[in-house]
Amino acid sequence: MGKQVKYLLDESQIPDRWVNIAADLPGEPLPPLNPGTGQPLGPEDLAPLFPMGLIEQEVSMEPEIGIPEEVVDAYRLWRPTPLIRARRFEKALDTPAHIYFKYEGVSPAGSHKPNSAIPQAWYNKQEGVKKLATETGAGQWGSSLALACEMFGLECEVFMVGASYDQKPYRRAMMETWGASVHRSPSKLTEAGRSQAEHATGSLGIAISEAVEVAVASEDTKYALGSVLNHVCLHQTVIGQEAIAQLEMAGEYPDVVVGCVGGGSNFSGIAFPLLRKKLKEGLDTRFVGVEPSACPTMTKGVYAYDFGDTVGMTPLMPTYTLGHDFVPPPVHAGGLRYHGVAPILGALVKEGLIEAQAIPQTEAFESAIIFARAEGIIPAPEPTHAIQYVINEAEQAKQEGDERVILFNLSGHGHLDLAAYQSYLSGELVDLEFSESEMNRALESLPEAPSVA
């Protein structure tokens, strides 16, 4: 041993711009559509929900977008995040591969989510917004937005999926510590909530409807989303930019870049800056997005226009989908339980620039235990999927006797997800089957829209 494991940057090296991969795509991206008119969406369609600063980012084709100084100042609380050479993990796997991970779990909320929550709160604040409403499932996004709102003096109202609200009181306590008000969804506070009162456990779809209703009902309240949209993926690109600088310190460059994919924000964050570099410099880096085999959007879904939410309130977006009312099985990686994927990421998968893999959760947790025992960090359930794929690559490197360099994004820690580990360790965790027939049923209700083939 005795060799460096952490590659740290100075605060002055926090990126001062975000990478907008939309500028690198061949041709114009397919536009989102107004579900009422079937016409491409204009900024005015989004204005009730988002401030213009974010809407401009959502549709921008500029290759880079500057990061406001106050946002960089807030990033200083935890950024730059470390890049870590997983030497003990390599040894545990007995692999010649060099494994690096970017660790986003050092943020206050414990994941990459504040990278977007901070600028979202800031842009809203600039336009006089007083309150942000949002939904949260497992709680990573809700807690990140709670912190961001507290930092910029905004109110924050979070509709938390009922089942999570009951099972994860700690996430709720975290949000309340940061000053947010948290409601169990379905609540009695909204029409949407009251109309769904019979759903004892709630769902992300209902919680989104409640948050959107609150935002639309009030002039000085807007809505915030933690993944899927272009501006969210954009904000996350600080991850990959830092990783490039840190890999230079290490004197290596990855052959393969790995991340888990739910809505796609953490994967986009690490991948897009390296993808731009690949396209510009003609490198042969591979990019692999890993999803749960119980919710295999990219590997088994169809590429089509669909709603972003379950109840069909959002614009139509062109992407991979299992059908907007497909209800993913309750895997522990709550952040990966999404029927779609960010349109920009979907387009890159469609173009063949990004590979997709699906992993069952028992294998993901088995891999996480190996990682936690070697490196000390207990990963959140979501990035355990990336770790399982990394082990596959490391094993192949061993068989082929090559020293390939693997980079993955460890998007968060699992301190508030230890019940999932307990379930695995006690032998109770099982794999949940993906139902093709359920997907086929859900795909029958795809909205009418142009073909994207």
Next chain:
Amino acid sequence: MGKQVKYLLDESQIPDRWVNIAADLPGEPLPPLNPGTGQPLGPEDLAPLFPMGLIEQEVSMEPEIGIPEEVVDAYRLWRPTPLIRARRFEKALDTPAHIYFKYEGVSPAGSHKPNSAIPQAWYNKQEGVKKLATETGAGQWGSSLALACEMFGLECEVFMVGASYDQKPYRRAMMETWGASVHRSPSKLTEAGRSQAEHATGSLGIAISEAVEVAVASEDTKYALGSVLNHVCLHQTVIGQEAIAQLEMAGEYPDVVVGCVGGGSNFSGIAFPLLRKKLKEGLDTRFVGVEPSACPTMTKGVYAYDFGDTVGMTPLMPTYTLGHDFVPPPVHAGGLRYHGVAPILGALVKEGLIEAQAIPQTEAFESAIIFARAEGIIPAPEPTHAIQYVINEAEQAKQEGDERVILFNLSGHGHLDLAAYQSYLSGELVDLEFSESEMNRALESLPEAPSVA
């Protein structure tokens, strides 16, 4: 804003020696005594419990002790830890004081405890020990030792206080993730446990008895303790040494150094290297140890020889004590619920080199909320006590219009303690009274021993 907040060291700056403050004390320290003979303890008295490498450190008068290279390598997983200028906290307090904190919550277990767990596991491994037995209350120490044992290939058996075992399944899941076996104490595995089966909730005293019994019963099993002893305080001095180097980067030096005190290990860790510097260079730095007013060992206890555990199995140690069978009220800061304090720290308080303050838990949590909303980090219940005292100092700085520099040790995060925050935020948290009459009862059973006056 726009000013640096984090001061980071390179891995090459992890200290390569520990600071042994015993060498700086005026005169010889009072020896621990064998409770059977009343004679000063010899190494042979400790040999059934600890390896010789640690016993030598326990009695050493050398000013510095080298850190083994493999221990430094394990420290690399999270050390050096950041020193952070709490600019947003200063702003929230509207104080001219400069507030710095050393953040030990970045360790895998979430506190400073691995700083000693790692070397304890290593020294045991060197002497052929196969298994370590220990007790844990809230779980910080048990999880740190679980990780350390995993890293050096030792078995780890943890007796966890029954009430915590039931209330904190997440800490148990963390220990099991790192490969430890965890028993609810009182257990049926030991004589001590079986004899105390009527104690439904258990106690730290019973758990210690169980772990000691397991260690003594087997040739290749030893016992490990997470605080109080000289070698544990010694290991923690990596904290203060790093802080000195980081304060140099910041171009400042503290007027006052603050930490919470239970057994005393995190406070010793940050204070001792700066105390040596004060003594050598004639500085006028103040040092303040902060304890809960429900368990005011240093501010209301007596200075006397007493047992380190509740049931009276350990050597007699000269220190401040509330009586070894004093049962502290169930404050949320489980790590501060100890009837005594490290003898070396007690001697420094007695000498007037360290001040002691007691803080009620409601004020501590009130302060923690201010801190968490400003800096993003949610502190463990223990260091909230230090934060409350820091606010007092910052307030005084404001009244006196001086820019005093305050350094405190943020010994851990509160991700596994959010139930305590929930209790505070819901208005259910109350202050628990310290009972003088209960202390007086407990002090009546002080063992016969020489006076220490």
